[in-house]
Amino acid sequence: MGAGKSTAARQASNEAVDADKVFEERHGPISDFFAAHGEAAFREREEQLVVELLNAGGVVALGGGAVETPGIRRALADHLVVWLDADAETCWRRVEHSTTRPLARDRDGFVERFERRRPLYEQVAHAILPAATTVRPALSTLRALPREARMIWATTSGGEYPVVVGPGVRDMPAPASGRPITVTDEHVREHWAPDAEIVIRAGESSKTLASAERVWSELVRLGVTRGDHLRGVGGGVVTDLTGFCAATYQRGLGVVQVPTTLVGQVDAAIGGKTGVDLPGAKNYVGAYHQPRAVLADVLTLDTLPATEVAAGWAEVIKTGLIAGGSLWEAVVSGTAVREDIVFACARTKVDVVAADDRDDGRRQVLNLGHTVAHALEVVSGYRLAHGPAVALGLLVALRLSGQDALRAQVKEMLDARGLPTSYSDFDTDAVLDATRRDKKRIGAHVPFVLVSGPGDVRHGQKVDDGSVRVAVEELRV
Numbered sequence: 220m221g222a223g224k225s226t227a228a229r230q231a232s233n234e235a236v237d238a239d240k241v242f243e244e245r246h247g248p249i250s251d252f253f254a255a256h257g258e259a260a261f262r263e264r265e266e267q268l269v270v271e272l273l274n275a276g277g278v279v280a281l282g283g284g285a286v287e288t289p290g291i292r293r294a295l296a297d298h299l300v301v302w303l304d305a306d307a308e309t310c311w312r313r314v315e316h317s318t319t320r321p322l323a324r325d326r327d328g329f330v331e332r333f334e335r336r337r338p339l340y341e342q343v344a345h346a347i348l349p350a351a352t353t354v355r356p357a358l359s360t361l362r363a364l365p366r367e368a369r370m371i372w373a374t375t376s377g378g379e380y381p382v383v384v385g386p387g388v389r390d391m392p393a394p395a396s397g398r399p400i401t402v403t404d405e406h407v408r409e410h411w412a413p414d415a416e417i418v419i420r421a422g423e424s425s426k427t428l429a430s431a432e433r434v435w436s437e438l439v440r441l442g443v444t445r446g447d448h449l450r451g452v453g454g455g456v457v458t459d460l461t462g463f464c465a466a467t468y469q470r471g472l473g474v475v476q477v478p479t480t481l482v483g484q485v486d487a488a489i490g491g492k493t494g495v496d497l498p499g500a501k502n503y504v505g506a507y508h509q510p511r512a513v514l515a516d517v518l519t520l521d522t523l524p525a526t527e528v529a530a531g532w533a534e535v536i537k538t539g540l541i542a543g544g545s546l547w548e549a550v551v552s553g554t555a556v557r558e559d560i561v562f563a564c565a566r567t568k569v570d571v572v573a574a575d576d577r578d579d580g581r582r583q584v585l586n587l588g589h590t591v592a593h594a595l596e597v598v599s600g601y602r603l604a605h606g607p608a609v610a611l612g613l614l615v616a617l618r619l620s621g622q623d624a625l626r627a628q629v630k631e632m633l634d635a636r637g638l639p640t641s642y643s644d645f646d647t648d649a650v651l652d653a654t655r656r657d658k659k660r661i662g663a664h665v666p667f668v669l670v671s672g673p674g675d676v677r678h679g680q681k682v683d684d685g686s687v688r689v690a691v692e693e694l695r696v
C-alpha cells in the first residue's frame with residue numbers, strides 16, 4: 220500500500236489493470252465492502268478477481284494485501300512478480316490521509332501489517348525494484364528474465380542496473396550497447412567463455428597495471444569504441460580488472476559483469492568498485508564504475524574448485540553477519556539452496572551500495588574482516604588467497620568486537636566450509652604495519668568494522684594497536 224504499484228504498472232503497459240480499481244467497479248468502494256462484509260469476504264472476492272485478471276494476461280497491479288492469500292501466492296508462481304520494495308514509513312506517509320483505504324487508518328497497525336507482509340513479498344517476488352525508481356529502465360530486463368531467474372534493480376548515484384541471479388542467465392540479453400568484447404581468464408575460458416576475445420592468466424597476479432595495459436592494447440587492436448562494451452566473465456580478478464579497463468579505456472565504456480565464482484556472485488561483481496593491485500598494496504589503483512548489468516549464472520559454480528567454493532563462503536558468512544535476519548539463519552543452517560544464498564547476499568550488497576556507492580559511510584561495513592585480511596594477503600606476497608584471508612580476518616574482527624561466542628560459532632562454520640581458522644606463517648609486526656597502510660585509514664587512524672551481533676555492524680570504529688596485535692597473534696593458536 221502506497222509503494223506506487225498502480226503508477227509502475229501503467230509505466231509497464233498502457234493496458235495495465237489495477238486489481239483494486241476493478242474490484243471497486245464491480246463491488247463499489249472497498250472501504251464500504253470492508254465495513255459491510257469484513258476483510259475475510261474481501262479477500263475471498265479479491266482472490267477470484269486476481270486469478271481471473273492473471274489468467275487474462277498483461278500487467279496487473281495487485282492490492283498490497285493480496286499476497287496474504289495462499290491461493291493468490293500459488294497463482295502468482297506462474298507469472299513474473301515484481302515487488303516494489305519500500306520502507307514502511309515512506310508508504311505510511313503516502314497513505315496516512317487516505318479515506319479510501321480501510322487498512323491504513325492507524326500508523327502502528329499499518330507498520331505491523333507491512334512488516335508481516337514483507338516476507339511474503341520476498342517469497343513471491345522474481346524481481347525487486349526500489350519503490351522510489353521508475354520501472355521503465357528495468358522493462359527490457361524484466362521481459363527477458365528467464366523463468367527460474369530473479370532480479371534485483373540496483374540504484375546508485377553512478378547508474379542503475381539489473382543484478383540477475385539464476386541458472387543460465389549468462390546468455391540473457393543485457394542492457395548494454397554495441398559490440399560485446401569478452402575478457403576472461405584461462406580457466407574460465409575453458410568452461411564458460413570459449414569465444415572470449417581477451418584471455419588473462421588466472422589468479423590475483425593478473426590484477427595488475429601490466430594486465431590492464433594488455434587489455435587496453437587488445438581493445439585498440441580490436442577497434443573497440445565507446446559505443447561497445449566489455450563483458451567480464453570470471454571471478455573477482457577478472458571482473459575487477461575488466462571493470463577497471465572499462466572505466467578507463469577512452470575514459471569509460473559500458474561493462475557487463477558475468478561473475479563465475481561465489482566470491483564474484485555475492486560480492487565482487489556488484490557495486491562498481493574496480494581496480495588493480497600494486498606490488499605492496501592491494502586494490503590501490505582503481506575507479507568507481509557501475510556495470511550495465513550483473514549476470515550471476517549459478518550454473519557456472521558447478522565447475523568451481525572446492526577451494527574457491529570455500530573462499531566464497533568466507534564472503535557469504537561475512538554478508539550474513541552484516542545482514543543478520545533470515546540470511547544469517549540460512550547461512551548458519553547450512554541447508555539453504557545455493558541460489559537463494561547467492562540472491563540474498565547479492566541483495567544485501569545492492570542495498571548497502573545503494574546507500575553509499577562511493578564508500579564514504581555505510582558501504583564500509585562490507586569491509587568487515589577485510590582490514591586484517593588484506594594485510595595478511597600483502598605480507599604473504601599474495602600467496603595467502605583472499606577467501607582464506609577473509610576467514611582469518613573475520614575471526615580477528617569478532618575478537619576485537621568482544622564477540623567471543625559468535626567468534627566460536629563463526630570459527631566452527633569456517634571450519635565446516637574448509638576455511639582456515641588458524642595461521643602462523645606471518646610476522647606480526649609486518650601484518651600490523653600493513654594494516655596501518657589500509658586504504659580506509661584517516662590520518663593515523665585505521666577504522667575497523669565491528670560487530671555487536673548478526674545484523675548489527677558498525678564501521679569506522681577505533682581499535683588500539685595492542686588489541687589488534689593480540690587478536691592477530693591469536694591466529695597462530
Ligand SMILES: NC(=O)c1ccc[n+]([C@@H]2O[C@H](COP(=O)([O-])OP(=O)(O)OC[C@H]3O[C@@H](n4cnc5c(N)ncnc54)[C@H](O)[C@@H]3O)[C@@H](O)[C@H]2O)c1
Nearest residue numbers: 406421422454455456479480482483486487492519522523
Ligand atoms: N570489487 C569488489 O567489490 C570486490 C569484492 C570482493 C573481492 N574482490 C576481489 O576479487 C578477487 C577475488 O575473486 P575470486 O575469489 O573470484 O578469485 P579469482 O577471480 O582469482 O578466481 C578464483 C579461481 O577460480 C577460477 N574460476 C573462476 N570461475 C571458475 C569457474 N566457474 N569454474 C572453474 N574455475 C573458475 C579462476 O580462474 C581462478 O583460478 C580479489 O582480487 C578481490 O580483491 C573485489
